[in-house]
Amino acid sequence: MWMTAGVTAQALCVFFLRRSKSAESGAAGFVVGGLALFLLSLFLFVQTLGTELGITWALVTISVIAYLMILLPFFAASAVGHNRTPRRERLMPASPSGSAARLSLRLFSAGPLYLICALAVSLLIATKPWAQEITRLFTGGLMTPLFWSLGALHATVDTNLWRVLWLPIVVTAVAAVIYLLI
Numbered sequence: 718m719w720m721t722a723g724v725t726a727q728a729l730c731v732f733f734l735r736r737s738k739s740a741e742s743g744a745a746g747f748v749v750g751g752l753a754l755f756l757l758s759l760f761l762f763v764q765t766l767g768t769e770l771g772i773t774w775a776l777v778t779i780s781v782i783a784y785l786m787i788l789l790p791f792f793a794a795s796a797v798g799h800n801r802t803p804r805r806e807r808l809m810p811a812s813p814s815g816s817a818a819r820l821s822l823r824l825f826s827a828g829p830l831y832l833i834c835a836l837a838v839s840l841l842i843a844t845k846p847w848a849q850e851i852t853r854l855f856t857g858g859l860m861t862p863l864f865w866s867l868g869a870l871h872a873t874v875d876t877n878l879w880r881v882l883w884l885p886i887v888v889t890a891v892a893a894v895i896y897l898l899i
Contacts, residue, residue: 723761727779730754731786755779769852777859823872826881831868834885835861837892845899 730751737747758779763771843857872881 719761719765723758723765723775724778724782726754726758726761727775727782728786730758731779731783735786769848773852773855819878822878823881826885827869827872830882830885831872832865834868834889834892835864837889837896838864841892841896844896 733747733751733754737744737751759772759775762775762778765771766774839857839861841857842860843853845853847853848856868885871884875881
């Protein structure tokens, strides 16, 4: 029952925070109300599951609720795709990567290199004793897609190809050294 109330408070929280972006007046009220509802949901989760597990579950469920509320209009749209864009914007801009070899290196960095980097950092989070085992495993597992997506974003946005290639290798090596030393 408390979990249901917490999830409901989180849904209202996300609704209020999204509403604050479109409100011309009273946006601060929506922000304060949304944050108050998040704190209420956090309190309810902590009361039900305990401190560590309650905080973790509160963060996971609010993320899922936010994703669902953001994606809902896309599922309800009748016409989604290329035909809805104006004709003058249909041409795709040229790739900033330059040659096919540079693009291949960027894709290699965004894919396997940053995946290995994300797994190394997540493994470090999941195995080192900073909290209870279930919390470490849960948090480490949830961090892998976050780190990988940030790495893929970095690989596709950064114009310096050398930085795109060496950064995941260095972060993986540092995570491995920390793993072995601790």
